[in-house]
Amino acid sequence: MMMFNDALRILIGVTLLASTGDALAQQRSKPIQHDAEHYMLLAQHGEKWAREDKVIGAKLAEVRKANGGKRPNILFVLIDDVGFGEMGDPVLNHVRGYTTPNINAFARESLTFSRMYSEPTCTPTRTALLTGRLPVRSHMLEPKIVPPEGTGLHGDEVTLAELLKKEGYNTAHIGKWHQGDIAQAAPHNQGFDTASYPLHNQATFNFMTIESEEDRLADNVATRKTIPNYRMDKNFRPAGWVLGVDAVAGEDAHEWGAEAGKPLDYAYYDALNERYKKQVIERLNQLAAEDEPFFLNYWPQIPVNFTRRNRNFVTANGGTWVESMKDLDNHLGDLFAALEATGKAENTVVVVMSDNGPMAQAMPESGYSQLVFRGFKGDTTEGGIRVNAYVRWPDVIKADTFAGDIVYCGDWYTTLATIAQADKHIPRDRVIDGVNQLALLLNGDGYGRRDYHHVYEGPHLKATIKEQFKAHWPAPGSPGFALPVFDLYRDVKETKPLLATGMWSVAYFPDMRERHMALKKNFPDRGETRGKPYEGIAKLRPETKALLKYYYSARKAAE
Amino acid sequence: MMMFNDALRILIGVTLLASTGDALAQQRSKPIQHDAEHYMLLAQHGEKWAREDKVIGAKLAEVRKANGGKRPNILFVLIDDVGFGEMGDPVLNHVRGYTTPNINAFARESLTFSRMYSEPTCTPTRTALLTGRLPVRSHMLEPKIVPPEGTGLHGDEVTLAELLKKEGYNTAHIGKWHQGDIAQAAPHNQGFDTASYPLHNQATFNFMTIESEEDRLADNVATRKTIPNYRMDKNFRPAGWVLGVDAVAGEDAHEWGAEAGKPLDYAYYDALNERYKKQVIERLNQLAAEDEPFFLNYWPQIPVNFTRRNRNFVTANGGTWVESMKDLDNHLGDLFAALEATGKAENTVVVVMSDNGPMAQAMPESGYSQLVFRGFKGDTTEGGIRVNAYVRWPDVIKADTFAGDIVYCGDWYTTLATIAQADKHIPRDRVIDGVNQLALLLNGDGYGRRDYHHVYEGPHLKATIKEQFKAHWPAPGSPGFALPVFDLYRDVKETKPLLATGMWSVAYFPDMRERHMALKKNFPDRGETRGKPYEGIAKLRPETKALLKYYYSARKAAE
Known part of the structure; x- marks a missing residue:
């Protein structure tokens, strides 16, 4: 019944628990503050939603009972820059000239969303998933590309990982993070027990390499040692930023695979991605072997790939990113099989979705173009923000079903927290845009809880x-x-x-x-969160220290 | 083995039967003349194709044996003006704001084509299906709208129905025909035992009605009695054309439901469509009860619908054509159920496809817009000519499969004729563009037999x-x-x-x-086939005779 009460409190704003002076109890007794439009709907549907939630609460209690009281595990796979229709659908696969059979099969086992809204770019979408809030509220406005960044997600933001940790979940993050390079923004300081992630985004790893210079794929950013004429500023095309790091909560992060003085090459990006692929399966096996439930956040960098070098093209399309979709699809097939092999798949909620529209502007080499909607990554037309998304939870969510309801990516925060009985920890002192979409997950098409979204x-x-x-x-x-x-x-x-x-x-x-x-x-939006880039990362390379020196000299002039 | 021999003869052009002086045997001994590009492929793949066809021939012989020697029935459903993605896919259904559950379920039982090419408009697509030839070869260039037409499909064209009749099939056509209003073009003179069809296309039935005038939906064509100023030509907005007709091979056609002197209204269109819906199920039951195999050609006029009058809107989209998709989907659900109830579904090949892209130009009321491809009905971009298509043949074609191969709608001619062992009757004295795609149907994705198409x-x-x-x-x-x-x-x-x-x-x-x-x-293209409009239709109404008078006076001046 706790489940139902919590949901009821959130949804119809009634204080059921008397105040006890206990901070947590007080927090729990207060309803979640949603965005204004939510209350237009709540006034009309609150009672119906409360009735639905009672049935859902009972159903989830049954599920837990059937799993020996253990809460469900969560595996969240967030795919980068894949436009709507580019996975999960065999007909549209053929239109594009490649196939994603493993993702398609996963979709058949899932509830497929046809109206999932992400943010227009990767950083804010990730912030929305982590905080349940429109990213503007935490000033996580757009991806930072040029390192060092000196900014990131504020430590006072309460991530889904932090909520789940309070309820005893083991948590791990592997892959793209892109929430800034300051200590408080790091995954292991934001609720994840362990993390293995690139400190910056893929542009750095792919574009600013020695090969990209030779191939002239990205001559605006590559180091351009071949044409030194008129070059005055060594830091316009810098080097030496922190690459991938491994981290454990409460400890310094350690850079992986970086050698002092060695210029960055494509091989590093490939090695990093291969490592994430292996790591996610290893970590899954470790987590599944524990008594506690787990939350594994897997946000691969693939299929983003700018280069044609050292690659084995097999699709009819032959685009650089499209080819990587095959790689991603094979890999996700391995991951799903590994989950199955743990014996824990039945009690694991698996979400697969994309983080925004395709980054195909002026880049036919990617193999993508607009497909169903208009616009690309970065646009606020549907092409930029409407993404493929699937959720699988065997025996709980009906397989091979489809929902046309509006869902915002931030809804996962509240929904997954409720599944994990961690919704009581959702902070009550700020706006939480994510609404609880459990009714949609369990009852299906038409049971969504929002008819609005601010883009x-x-x-x-x-x-x-x-x-x-x-x-x-x-x-x-x-x-x-x-x-x-x-x-x-x-x-x-x-x-x-x-x-x-x-x-x-x-x-x-x-x-x-x-x-x-x-x-x-x-509830004013937070200002930009600034801090010391690379703080909390052990043993910076000499070139990284040089980069920081440039950074601080420029900052000093600006401040 | 006859099957294999026939296929071999068609495919690798080898004369296996000695000439006997018998005309049919001579015709059979000559390979089908395909378009030039076919021979580029034949030279490369002829031997492989012959091997495949041998296996396919054996498989089909088994299928016939399992069905007591009876050849498979064919039900061909051709849907009008529905753009790619508007049916069969629950995700794209949701994108558009309506659902086609029965067609989606049918698609799951079928092989789904993702690269089926129609012609850009309805008349030539229907010609291609009937003759297996690019419609330019028979001068069936584009839809005629203004009645009377005085032109149509030449009697020397050999339709699929004529091929099948020679092998003992019972044949029936119900619904849109749009191959002209001259006697030789009529379905009952082109191989169908019986036919019930509108003599012209939907524009006449929907646009040129008393209600379209009142609603000003189509003020360029409606009778405009309310604004008679400056009107000189009564025949610019004519009346009295022949409406729906019923016909039996060898007899005159009879107009149905038309009253002398009564202006055309929407109710007639609705009644006609309701009648076709009932008729197709009645005819299906009659045909299924016979010993002979059947070919039932069902080409509904719905979902084309210009009006909002007297309609019960239920979809979120609410477009006039989109709403009719619900009507069509329910109706096809009934048709599929009726086929199941006959007990003959196992031995029936069912094709469902659209005839061209959406006719959504400047007509947001339809509820359609461009979706996956660019362009509309009439365009030669993919949006005009790439259509949804499904084929179901239980136990023979693998259900829930998908093909990315190029298929041209004219390929049905050769393919279905081969299935019915009627390919020996395909004329050898002209170019047949349709190639035999049985290997694709039986072996699946990648076994297509064309890599080209001329649009x-x-x-x-x-x-x-x-x-x-x-x-x-x-x-x-x-x-x-x-x-x-x-x-x-x-x-x-x-x-x-x-x-x-x-x-x-x-x-x-x-x-x-x-x-x-x-x-x-x-093999030159045929010139236009002209004849007397409405010849072979009994008891023309006085207003029809008046219309013919206008027609002949104008023709006389022109010739």
């Missing part, structure tokens, strides 16, 4: 969604009356704004925005 | 496809060296022509075109 690009609210309608907010100062509103069902590409026929929603959207913005007066 | 828009060759490459032919007189060639895997929307990187195919395509055109010297 940010960095600090700017660029679009707002309600049902099938989507407003593209004009730049400040532009005329407001003829707000372009699109019907996403009929006008999938968002090219035909509704005018007279969309008058109602054209007039309604500004009110939605106002409510959303008004809530920020009580 | 016509009416009389003009507009594009040529080879593998994933597609050339858009420039208008005559345009520069030829920089032929725009597109990679359909990487550039699904055909927006980024390959230049240097596509040099090989840019240079190869003109040779393909030359071979294709050179063959026409020996």
